[in-house]
Amino acid sequence: MTQQEIQAPFPGMFYRKPSPDEPVYVEEGQVVQVGDVIGLVEVMKQFVELKAEISGTLVSFAAGNETVLEAGDVIATLEVSE
Incomplete structure (x- = not known):
């Protein structure tokens, strides 16, 4: 299994809840x-929905709710099976 990071596509405020x-x-x-x-x-x-681009298990969030992000910041890490 490998891990893949989900990164912010652009700067903005990240929300974990709708x-x-x-x-x-x-x-x-x-x-x-x-x-x-x-x-x-x-x-x-x-508000732009951030969607998973690959299937896997969400291991952890690097960004908390209401976190200010820059483009490329890591939001979460997924564990994917190869």
Whole structure:
């Protein structure tokens, strides 16, 4: 098994939840499939869904909820089987 980092595609604010009153999109240790939303990146009052581009198990989040990101910052790490 190998690990792959999910990086911020552009600068903005990262959110793990769709809204403050709702649960996080994905928990650490959860299996995700291609296209699953793992969070949101807000830039200029627009929210862009951050989706998994590969299937695997979400090992950990490097970015917490409401973290300011720069393009290329690591958001999470996935463990994928080859």
